[in-house]
Amino acid sequence: MTKKKVGLIGAGAIGTVLAEAITRKLVICDELVVFDVEGSKAEKLRDSFKFPIKTVSDIDELLATKPTVIVEAAGQGAVREYYPKLTASGAEVIIMSTGALLDLQLTPKVHFPAGAIGGLDALSAATNAGINEVTLTSRKNPKALGKTNTQEALIYEGPAEEAAKLFPREMNVAATLALTAKPAKIQVRVISDPQVIRNTHEIMVKWRYGEMQLKFANQPHPDNPHTSALAAWATIRLLQNLLNPASTTII
Ligand SMILES: NC(=O)c1ccc[n+]([C@@H]2O[C@H](COP(=O)([O-])OP(=O)(O)OC[C@H]3O[C@@H](n4cnc5c(N)ncnc54)[C@H](O)[C@@H]3O)[C@@H](O)[C@H]2O)c1
Numbered sequence: 001m002t003k004k005k006v007g008l009i010g011a012g013a014i015g016t017v018l019a020e021a022i023t024r025k026l027v028i029c030d031e032l033v034v035f036d037v038e039g040s041k042a043e044k045l046r047d048s049f050k051f052p053i054k055t056v057s058d059i060d061e062l063l064a065t066k067p068t069v070i071v072e073a074a075g076q077g078a079v080r081e082y083y084p085k086l087t088a089s090g091a092e093v094i095i096m097s098t099g100a101l102l103d104l105q106l107t108p109k110v111h112f113p114a115g116a117i118g119g120l121d122a123l124s125a126a127t128n129a130g131i132n133e134v135t136l137t138s139r140k141n142p143k144a145l146g147k148t149n150t151q152e153a154l155i156y157e158g159p160a161e162e163a164a165k166l167f168p169r170e171m172n173v174a175a176t177l178a179l180t181a182k183p184a185k186i187q188v189r190v191i192s193d194p195q196v197i198r199n200t201h202e203i204m205v206k207w208r209y210g211e212m213q214l215k216f217a218n219q220p221h222p223d224n225p226h227t228s229a230l231a232a233w234a235t236i237r238l239l240q241n242l243l244n245p246a247s248t249t250i251i
Pocket residue numbers: 009010011012013014015035036037038041072073074075076077078081096097098113114115116117168169170172173176221224226227228231
C-alpha cells in the first residue's frame with residue numbers, strides 16, 4: 001500500500017498541535033516531513049515526538065519526499081513564495097495563511113480550513129441565492145494584535161482584503177470569509193480590547209432568504225497569542241477528511 005505522508009511547512013504553534021495529533025493517531029499517516037526556515041524549530045518538533053518525523057531544509061527537499069498532503073502553517077509570505085511549486089506537485093495542499101490566497105488562483109487540490117471560525121457551509125450555500133451583506137467584527141486583546149492601548153479602540157474598519165494585508169498574522173479569518181462568500185464583499189471591524197482574553201469573531205450575514213449570526217470566542221494558542229487554538233483543530237479535521245475519510249462524517 002502507498003505510504004501516507006504529511007508534509008508540514010512551519011513548525012510553530014499550529015504545526016506543533018498538528019504533529020501531536022499525528023503522534024496521537026488522531027490523524028493516521030506513516031510519516032511527517034517538516035520544513036521550517038528556522039531549522040532548529042523543525043528539529044525541536046522532531047525530537048519532541050515519538051513518531052517518524054523527518055526534517056528537511058528547503059521546499060524542494062520537502063516536495064522530493066512526495067507527501068500525500070502538504071500543510072502550510074508558516075505565513076502569507078511562505079504561501080506566495082511556494083505556491084507555484086506546491087500546486088505543481090500533485091499533492092493535496094492545505095493553506096492556513098488564507099490572506100495570501102486572495103491574489104492567487106485556487107485549484108481543486110488547494111484547500112483551506114474554516115480556521116478560527118465556522119459556518120462556511122451555510123455561507124457558501126447562501127452565495128448561490130444571493131448575499132446582501134456580510135460583516136465581521138473581531139475583538140482581540142491588544143497583545144494578540146501587537147498593540148498597547150489601555151482603552152477599547154477600533155483599530156480598523158474596511159474591506160476584508162485590506163484587513164488580511166494589514167494584519168497578516170491576525171486576520172486570515174477575514175480572508176477565509178472573503179474566499180467563501182465571493183463575489184459578496186465583507187466589511188470588517190477590528191477592535192483592540194484590553195478587557196477580553198479570548199479572540200472573538202462575530203459574523204453577521206444578510207442574504208436573500210434570511211440572516212445568520214455566528215459568534216466564536218476562541219482561546220488564544222498558548223505559544224502564539226495571535227493564533228486561535230481552534231485554527232489548529234480545524235486543520236486536523238481537514239487532514240482527517242483528506243487522509244482518513246472513512247473515520248470522519250462531517251466537513
Ligand atoms: N486561517 C485561520 O483562521 C488562521 C488562524 C490562525 C493562524 N493562521 C495562520 O497560520 C499561520 C501559522 O500560524 P502559527 O500560529 O503556527 O504561526 P507561528 O508563528 O507560531 O509559526 C510559523 C512557523 O513558520 C515558520 N516560517 C515562517 N516563514 C516560513 C517560510 N517562508 N518557510 C518555512 N517556514 C516558515 C516560522 O519560523 C515559524 O516556526 C500564520 O500565517 C497564521 O496567521 C490562520
